[in-house]
Amino acid sequence: MNLKIALFGIAREIVGQSALEVSAPEGQSARGLLQDLHARYPELARLSSLAVAVNNEYAAEDAPLREHDEIALIPPVSGG
Amino acid sequence: MNLKIALFGIAREIVGQSALEVSAPEGQSARGLLQDLHARYPELARLSSLAVAVNNEYAAEDAPLREHDEIALIPPVSGG
Amino acid sequence: MIHIDLTDQPIDVAAALQLVEAEGAGAINTFIGTVRNQSTGRSVVRLEYEAYDSMALHQLRKVAEQALEQWPMLQQVAIIHRKGTLYIGDVAVVVAVSTPHRAESFAACQFIIDTLKQVVTIWKKEFYEDGDVWVAAHP
């Protein structure tokens, strides 16, 4: 399946674009997606944290991703 | 000596005027003044608290009062 | 810097906030006390605040100084208290503090309003449909 991933802040800068399309096996987990992306963009692994959001909620590590989910990478937030 | 005492809030209402002049022995303490006033105005003794202020500071119970002090009775405050 | 006021005019909250703005202060905490429509289950119509002005101003300044001692990082402190007749929704008191860091802004602001209520010589009389009470006067 193809996953479309929105990127923000330093994750956007590291990848060099604000969205990314990756192909992933059916039932790919949030953790699996992060492992893939860490391999492709090693600088992502140096962040204090990197979470996956699905449909505006933080996703559990083993949450399976689906093709039409709104997926985003969430580097350490710093609002306020 | 003569002491002039400013009255506020419910203390003013109990006494029925906003200032009071009382004669007191030299070296009268804040506690002694309160005992005098409790005797003359028993309703003052029913308040949750009644403090004596001298020159804009709360006075200790055994603080001696002087004729030219600015003295006030302080019923329970309720600002804010 | 300490800004103290005791006034019979409506309090301008925006002006109070401007008093505590500081370039080194990223955190401003403000407490605003307004007149509630209820008190201990009775409907409030209006309030009257009476103050022993000179002592109230002196004690307000002391409270601010105590806060500055306890939290030396405080940059600005403003305490403005109303007196006279107030109606539902009117602002009775504003406390505003600015600090570089937020935890201290909450702690200092809360210390000030808590201490103010214990020591500052201001008295509140609540008027209901059917009577009035000097708040906290009796046990």
Added chain:
Amino acid sequence: MIHIDLTDQPIDVAAALQLVEAEGAGAINTFIGTVRNQSTGRSVVRLEYEAYDSMALHQLRKVAEQALEQWPMLQQVAIIHRKGTLYIGDVAVVVAVSTPHRAESFAACQFIIDTLKQVVTIWKKEFYEDGDVWVAAHP
């Protein structure tokens, strides 16, 4: 009642305060975060806030709902966050809550700003004379 906003326009603090006024609420606590001239010892020239808007709005609302669950006496909650480019002294965030009693106003307001900083998808980049940093990005 919950009032949430994420805006690229200057925040009107007075308007935010009006949102939380309530006749039954005697206590309003407000936290205002402004841009400081310094951060970890470096002189800040400006900030840029980037937001994942839909998630930020959703999470802001969740934080407010959590506060209402924890302090059911809360009457009004307003959270307004700025995004885009900000300069020294600009208001970045306003949290305002109203309650009948003051202790809860402090606790709820502090809970909201603390939780906001942990979960809301907004990112701050600080620009100095000689560089820039995404705040908190690296250990």
